[in-house]
Amino acid sequence: MTPVPGILFIVAAPSGAGKSTLVNALLAREPDISLSISYTDRAPRPGESDGKHYHFVDRATFDAMAAAGDFFEYADVHGDRKGTARTAVEPLLAAGRDVLLEIDWQGARTVRAAKPDCVTIFILPPSRAELERRLRARATDSEATIARRLANSREEISHAPEFDYILVNDRFEDALADLQAIVRATRLRQPLQRARHAALIEELLKA
Structure with missing residues (x-):
């Protein structure tokens, strides 16, 4: 039986929004997703x-x-x-494995054009002050780099409406629960469930 293709998830955010921390926590809870x-x-x-x-x-x-x-x-x-x-990406999806990409809005736009059924998620910080605080808390970037990332964040955030979902990463556990809810709800969409459970549905419909 040909496996049902996997789901491609895309997560994007401005630097400092907490994207990687959220994604790593999601992967720990959802081991059936492969991170590219x-x-x-x-x-x-x-x-x-x-x-x-x-x-x-x-x-x-x-x-x-x-x-x-x-x-x-x-x-x-x-x-x-x-x-x-x-x-x-492609072999895993073909084998029925879900894949997650951590990419920026430009990459998301490219992938969406090639694979319209991908699920896109944009993560926002709770405020500009908190975004700057998180960038400085890394203690790995120069002042010039921090300033550039803050300036670039405006351009990045302006593309949030292009995404299917927008999350605000204020309380980490709430944002993680929302991210996991998106994954679970996507997996339960009718076309996917109908393909996965074709034999069950056929049996239940028998007279």
């Missing part, structure tokens, strides 16, 4: 490791992958390029 690790041509930051946070490659390698069509999507994000490999 993006490629980037920037150098690792302190504490980052290859294959866990990103696949770190040089610019020439990134260019070659893009030219070869190896990316499902890629975009320039804060001056660095990030991309999702096709091999990290």
